[in-house]
Each structure stands twice: as structure tokens, then as C-alpha cells.
Amino acid sequence: MKKGKIFFAFAATAALILGACGNSETKKENNNTLSAIQEKGEMTVGIMGTYAPYNFMNKDKEYTGFDVDIAKELAKRLDVKAKFVAQDFSGLIPGLQKGKYDALLSQVTITPDREKQVDFTAPYITNDVKVIVKEDNTSIKSVEDFKGKKIGVGLGTNDEAFLRNELMPKVGDFKINTYDDVITTLKDLDAGRVDATINNVYALKPIIEKNGFKVKAVGDPIKSDKAAVAVKKGNKELVEAMNKALADMKKDGTYKEIFVKWFDEEPKADLGK
Numbered sequence: 302m303k304k305g306k307i308f309f310a311f312a313a314t315a316a317l318i319l320g321a322c323g324n325s326e327t328k329k330e331n332n333n334t335l336s337a338i339q340e341k342g343e344m345t346v347g348i349m350g351t352y353a354p355y356n357f358m359n360k361d362k363e364y365t366g367f368d369v370d371i372a373k374e375l376a377k378r379l380d381v382k383a384k385f386v387a388q389d390f391s392g393l394i395p396g397l398q399k400g401k402y403d404a405l406l407s408q409v410t411i412t413p414d415r416e417k418q419v420d421f422t423a424p425y426i427t428n429d430v431k432v433i434v435k436e437d438n439t440s441i442k443s444v445e446d447f448k449g450k451k452i453g454v455g456l457g458t459n460d461e462a463f464l465r466n467e468l469m470p471k472v473g474d475f476k477i478n479t480y481d482d483v484i485t486t487l488k489d490l491d492a493g494r495v496d497a498t499i500n501n502v503y504a505l506k507p508i509i510e511k512n513g514f515k516v517k518a519v520g521d522p523i524k525s526d527k528a529a530v531a532v533k534k535g536n537k538e539l540v541e542a543m544n545k546a547l548a549d550m551k552k553d554g555t556y557k558e559i560f561v562k563w564f565d566e567e568p569k570a571d572l573g574k
Contacts, residue, residue: 333403333532335379335539343384346372347402350387351482353507354563355408358387367563371425372406374555375530378546389481391457394418397533404543405531408504410459420534422543424527425556427569428501430460431518435490441497443520448473453486453495455479459526460499487514499523503564 338344348356348368356368364385376383388396393405397419408428411421434441441450447468454461456479464477478495480486483504489495491514502518509516530547532539550556560568 333400333539334536335542338381338403338539339379342381344372344376344379344381345384345386345401345403346376347393347396347405348372348385348387348407349390349393349482350385351484352408352504353511354503356385356406367426367559368406368408370559370562371550371556372404374550374559375406375543375546378549379542389457390455391481394531397531400533403532404539408528409531410526410528412459412462414462415531418534419531420536420540421529421531422540423547424529425547426528426560428503428526428528429522430499430501430524430526431522432497432499432520433487433490433505433516433518434497435493436515436517438496438517441519444468444499444523445472447475447497449475450496451476451478451494453478453480453489453498455483455486455500456481463524464499484508484512487512487516490514490516501526 348364350356350358350364352366352368354366356364356366359365364387369383369385372383372385386402390407393402393407393409394415396402397405405419408426409415409419409421410428411424415421432441432444440446452464452475454464454477461477461479469475478489480489483500486495486498486500487505487508490498491512505516505518508514530543532543547556550559557568560566
């Protein structure tokens with residue numbers, strides 16, 4: 302075979318290989334879109350799986366909770382089923398970006414930094430965050446008393462960012478101990494290994510009751526966080542479909558029913574506006 306023909310054959314083969322790789326890469330990038338999710342009939346949802354009453358495993362080894370019920374209802378309205386995959390919170394957004402999940406419903410608070418990494422739907426809940434201390438603690442009454450203390454917080458959470466970037470510069474240095482879940486954080490607080498933590502009151506109640514932790518919330522809420530469904534960047538059609546589903550859920554009373562089921566009170570008027 303002549304050199305020209307050899308080169309042409311090689312170039313053609315290389316083009317086919319590159320084309321196949323390109324198609325594969327495009328398919329990989331687009332497998333989390335609304336049409337792709339509906340085509341496979343399943344929406345993979347990332348959750349912590351250890352964060353009652355939002356998302357946790359029940360005695361039947363099934364995931365349940367407020368986030369789980371919201372996810373199931375959203376999936377139903379998109380004509381698919383929800384499949385739940387648990388992960389430490391710090392790994393949820395990286396997993397979403399790599400296509401491991403189609404969406405995150407695990408109390409992912411909307412922040413400017415996260416808005417650069419993922420796209421959010423409208424908020425589906427507002428959580429008041431308070432300071433939590435041992436029952437016999439009288440020295441910490443607010444975040445102003447954190448200086449020089451050990452404060453426990455969830456790794457990679459909005460609360461950790463708040464402590465490091467907003468609170469510490471205002472109140473002075475304090476030590477931050479990070480944890481993979483709320484239960485371990487509260488265990489260390491109950492045992493006196495940390496002096497305080499911050500978390501929302503909805504999350505704390507079932508854990509405290511189940512484990513008998515001698516802890517209490519003090520002071521007024523230090524902030525209110527709005528959590529939303531997170532999807533991969535640029536997934537506009539999926540965000541719009543979920544926003545419509547959320548709006549319909551609020552309008553027809555389904556959202557209120559789910560909220561009351563898990564929190565024994567009606568949702569706040571400003572939950573997602």
C-alpha cells in the first residue's frame with residue numbers, strides 16, 4: 302500500500318475513534334437531563350441517608366423522611382421512579398457533578414458558592430438554625446460566646462462555611478471539629494468533647510429523643526437557610542420541570558400534607574419565595 306493510502310486509512314480510523322469517544326462523552330454529559338431521566342424511567346437521588354427527619358433508613362431498611370417523600374412526589378410528577386443513593390454530605394455535590402446522581406434532595410442550602418457549582422430549583426423548605434449546648438451549660442447563650450470554645454459541625458455543610466467565613470471573623474478564634482453526620486456531632490457534644498454545635502431544630506428533635514442526649518437549643522435563630530433541589534449546571538429544562546412540580550404540590554395541598562406528616566406543623570408562608 303502506498304504511503305498516501307496508509308495515511309488516509311489511519312486518519313479515517315482515528316476520526317472514527319475520536320467520533321465514537323465524542324459521542325460517548327456527549328452521552329455521558331447529557332444522561333442527567335429531563336429527557337434522559339424520563340427515557341430510563343428513573344431519577345437517581347443523592348441523600349445523606351442519616352439525617353432524620355429529612356432522609357434516613359427506617360427499621361425496614363428503606364429510606365424515608367421529608368426529603369425522600371418530596372423526591373418521590375417530584376419523580377411521580379415527572380413520570381419516573383426515585384432511586385436513592387446515600388453519601389456523606391461532603392461528597393454529594395462532587396458526585397452530582399460527575400453524573401453519579403440526577404438530583405440532590407438532602408437539605409442542600411442555597412449559597413452563592415454552591416450556585417457556581419450546581420443549579421437549584423426554588424427552595425422547598427426554610428430551616429431556622431440555632432446554637433445547641435449541653436443541658437447544664439450556662440456559659441454559652443449565643444454565638445458571641447463561641448470564642449475560645451470547641452464547636453462541632455457537619456463537614457462540607459453550609460453551617461461549617463458559616464462558622465469559618467462569617468462567624469469566626471466577628472467573634473474571634475474558636476476551634477472547629479467536623480463530623481460526617483449529626484448523630485456523631487451530638488454524641489461528642491453530649492460527652493463534652495465539644496462545647497456547642499449549630500443545627501436546625503427540625504433535625505435535632507428526633508435524634509435527641511431517640512438517643513436521650515442531654516442537650517438544648519439556646520437563644521434566637523442565628524440564621525434561616527433555604528434548601529432546594531440541586532442538579533447539574535446548565536440543566537435548565539429539569540429545573541423548570543421540577544419547579545412546576547413543586548408549585549403544583551404547594552397548590553394542591555400535597556406539599557402541606559408531607560410537611561405536617563414530618564414536622565407536626567404547617568409550613569411557613571415564605572418557604573420557597
